[in-house]
Amino acid sequence: GQQVMQIPQYQHVQExxxxxxxxxxxxxLSNIQWYKQRPGGHPVFLIQLVKSGEVKKQKRLTFQFGExxxxxxxxxxxxxxxxxxxxxxxxxxxxxxxxxxxxxxxLQVTL
Amino acid sequence: xxxxxxxxxxDICQRGTSLTIQCQVxxxxxxxxxxxxxxxxxxxxxxxxxxxxxxxxxxxxxIDKFPISRPNLTFSTLTVSNMSPEDSSIYLCxxxxxxxxxxxxxxLTVV
Numbered sequence: 001g002q003q004v005m006q007i008p009q010y011q012h013v014q015e016x017x018x019x020x021x022x023x024x025x026x027x028x029l030s031n032i033q034w035y036k037q038r039p040g041g042h043p044v045f046l047i048q049l050v051k052s053g054e055v056k057k058q059k060r061l062t063f064q065f066g067e068x069x070x071x072x073x074x075x076x077x078x079x080x081x082x083x084x085x086x087x088x089x090x091x092x093x094x095x096x097x098x099x100x101x102x103x104x105x106x107l108q109v110t111l
Numbered sequence: 112x113x114x115x116x117x118x119x120x121x122d123i124c125q126r127g128t129s130l131t132i133q134c135q136v137x138x139x140x141x142x143x144x145x146x147x148x149x150x151x152x153x154x155x156x157x158x159x160x161x162x163x164x165x166x167x168x169x170x171x172x173x174i175d176k177f178p179i180s181r182p183n184l185t186f187s188t189l190t191v192s193n194m195s196p197e198d199s200s201i202y203l204c205x206x207x208x209x210x211x212x213x214x215x216x217x218x219l220t221v222v
Contacts, residue, residue: 001170033210033211035210035211041215042203042213042214042215042216043154043203043211043213044213045112045209045210045211045212046210047210048209048210088153088154090211098144098156098159099144099156099211100156101153101154101155102153103153104152104153
């Protein structure tokens with residue numbers, strides 16, 4: 001079945017440092033979504049990427065979808081303590097409405 | 112986006128008993144999804160609940176263990192039956208808007 005892996009599993013940064021999480025799928029994705037889950041909270045939708053090579057920005061967050069539509073990345077510039085949480089990518093294959101979540105990257109930010 | 116009310120938010124249950132989790136959506140939706148998130152892990156889809164038909168279960172999940180009801184387009188329940196400590200997890204319902212909107216989750220501990 002489809003597998004979606006993320007690296008790193010965990011990263012601890014100092015506030016102000018940049019952070020990147022990488023998402024790799026075993027199969028081609030029709031689109032990819034990113035979610036953030038704060039400690040003790042539920043996943044919250046951040047963004048969806050559809051086109052090959054697409055890049056989208058949300059303030060300090062930059063999302064990229066790979067040319068082959070099998071990988072994606074999320075980059076955070078100048079992290080803040082409010083960025084703490086686990087970031088999940090999640091992909092659709094074909095026309096299915098079923099979303100397969102990545103393994104997640106937990107981000108810890110300290111002052 | 113849709114707003115989902117999920118309850119209970121948490122429960123501690125004795126092994127061998129059952130717990131029913133409820134999700135109410137503030138708008139009509141065709142499909143509702145039930146996920147499980149084990150401690151420190153990613154989200155795994157349990158089943159997709161369609162109004163007026165049997166739920167579709169993912170590999171490793173069966174109706175006898177996780178019966179689902181979907182009486183109308185705004186409501187669904189998931190029952191965790193004959194619980195064991197291995198069922199201790201967070202259970203989340205979700206609906207698909209542009210991205211997925213999740214309920215706040217039910218944190219289940221089985222003792």
